[in-house]
Amino acid sequence: METRKDWWKNSVIYQIYPRSFMDSNGDGIGDLNGIRQKLDYLKLLGVDVLWLSPVYASPNADNGYDISDYRAIMEDFGTMEDFDAFLAEAHEKGLKIVMDLVVNHTSDEHAWFLEARSSKENPYRDYYIWKDGDTEPNNWGSVFSGSAWEKDEATNQWYLHLFATKQPDLNWENEKVRQEVYSMMTWWLDKGVDGFRMDVINLISKDQRFLDAPTYGGLYGNSMIYTANGPRVHEFLKEMNRNVLSKYDIVTVGEAPGVTVEEAKKYTSADENELNMVFQFEMMSIDQGEYGKWTPIPFDLRKMKQNFKKWQEGLADQGWNSLYWNNHDQPRIVSRFGNASEEWRKKSAKMLGLCLHMHQGTPYIYQGEEIGMTNVRFDSIEDYKDVEILNAYKELVKDSKRLSEDTFMEGGYRMSRDNARTPMQWNDQKNGGFSSGQPWIGVNPNYRTINAEEALADPDSVFYFYQKLIDLRHKLPILTNGVYKQYLEEDENVYVFSREGENESLVVLCNFSRSPQHVVLPDELVGNAQLLLSNEEEKELQKEMDLTPYEGIVYQIKK
Structure with a gap:
């Protein structure tokens, strides 16, 4: 039975990257009043929680993840009065607000x-x-x-500085640092925010020996060996929970690069009193090559299925999963694991949404995902804004010449973080309706055909499909509690899994291929089934089925 404090288990969280969401004053930068203008849109979608990427004061060396004052609002985004008005209106509409907590490091201007x-x-x-x-x-x-x-x-x-030079790491060994952080968190929670997404929170405890790390052929050692899931991280998070988190009815998610299933259980088990869930990145590396995201390799569905199985089964009885395809650090999923062509974009976007939301865990939607926004191909490296791609270009292309410019840019087109940061496409007007001024980063030229206004006018749009997915999440307890089981594990094109409950089960079929696929299902999956949701014309659940390209379908079987 869910308790009052388990409300986040059947919630859907929507991530907003404020700089790129909606600009209310024409300066080319999204802001709090812009987000406030779009609350009805988000309410219509049906999401429960809005996670804001950082809106604190910052010199923007890493687009707000370098904080110079934790208790002030970045001037680009407005004032604290604007934030308070936004928070109040969101709450009036039944939307909760989660802040991005960045406490592994500060700005060097803090x-x-x-x-x-x-x-x-x-x-x-x-x-x-x-x-x-x-x-x-x-x-x-x-x-x-x-x-x-x-x-x-x-x-x-x-x-x-594990990140940019302007992001010095805090010394969590110092109790004064920890108390400063807890005081700041309490201040925001007393203001009324509903939780925290904690940036790289599993890096706060460093191995105090500061030993050299393996280089794996690169110029520098992999610092994560001695910083991820460090020796005192669970002690620190238990202290944070005891001093702050346990006193409020909130949701907490920790970004945890390099986390294992066993570590994730420690972070997220209710018995451990640390966090509600973590973001893990294994899924996000299955298509990365020799030089990581800059040399991507072809998508392999079997790797993806193995990863889902590992985490769905691993955290099933102890812990909780975060479900995400996109965020501010990842390229657009329809361009990555789907098909962004005009012919298949909408259909593959729907299939990907259905696939993700049928798993156990709390689903996250990143701004624009609900209308099927795609990656962008800027003309040159000068058009990119993100410190990550600019630094990598300098190191891999200019300085070491380990990659040619063409090879590197192809990787950037597929994997750059700026793919997620182009402005939200609201309509087919100037700058996609994002701003009346010059946007801080280029708008994807396809805004003329891919935009929210077009999606709202089309009953068969990706938006309304996501609306249905969210509605299922709210109505079907089996999506929260059902046992996950995977089938046809070696199939290279089709992903089949079920969610099992006492009185019912769900059967999910997803074709990740642009070719029709014939599948033969195990007898245990075939029964008197009702179609719950599909991105294709209705068809009955049968032992042998032909799936159209990018078809996604879920059935409900009463036992």
Whole structure:
């Protein structure tokens, strides 16, 4: 039986990247008042929770994930009064608000770091991680390319930054740092927000030996070996839960690169008193090659099915899954695992949505996913804005020449984070209706045919299909509680699984191919079935079935 605090298990969460969602004042940057203007659209979609990527004060070295003041709103996005008005109106409409909590690191323009770097004796010095040496303290690499260490010439020490140089890592070994974070979290929860998505939260505990890491043939060591799921991370999160989280009826999700199933159980089991769920990234690496996302390899459905099985079964009795295809760090799923051509875009987008939402876990929808937005192909590297692709281009193309420009850009077209950050496409007017001014990043030219206005006018659109998926999530407890079982595991084109309950079961069939597929189902899946949802014309569940390209279908069988 779900308790009051388990409401997030049958909720659907919608991620908003504020900079690219809706611009209300014509400066080319999305803002809080713009989001507020679109609350009715989100309510119509049927989602329960809105997760905002960071809206705090920031110099924007990493688009807001470098925070200079946790208790202030970025001027680009408006004022704290705008936030309060947005929060109140969202709550009036029955929508919950989740904030992005970024506490592995701050901006180098945060008051703590400005104090810390002023002298070795400053009381804030130990808020960050400093080391002596003529050369880098170890070989750790930054996630954004290059060394994870930066020399501070004024004090002749190195500080750690697992991400951009302007994102120094906080020293969670220092109890004062932890208490500052808990105080800030309490401040936001008292304001009325409904939870936190915690950025790279499993990196907060570093192995204090600071040993060199394996390089795997690269220039720098893989710092995740000594930072992901570190020695005190569960201690810290239990302390956070005890001091803050347990006192509120909220939802928490931790972004956890490099997390294993066993670690995820520790983070998300109700018995452990840490978080409600985690984001894991294994699914997001199945099509990455020698140089990661910059050298993608063909999609392999069997790898995807293996990953779903591993996590669905692994967290079934202990823990909870986050279900996502897209977010601000990932390319558009219809361009990645689907087919973005005019012929198949809508159908494959619907199939992908159906596939994801039929699993156990809390589904996430990223802005534009519900209308089938696609990747973008900008003309040159100069059109890209993200620090990750710009740094990788410099390292892999310009400096080391390990990749040709053409090879690298093809990888960027498929995998760059900017694919997710092009402005939301609201209509076929100037800039897709996002802004009356010059957008901070280019709009995908296909906004003239792919936009929310067009989707709302089309009864057969991706939008209304997602609306139906969300409605099923709310109405069918089996989607929350049913046991997952996978079939035809070696099939390279079709994904078949069921969700089993005491009195009913669901049978899900998804064709990931642009070719028709013939499947022979096990006897146990065939029964007196009712069609629940399909992106194709109705057909009966039979032992032998012919699936059309990108067909997605779910049946309900009463026992």
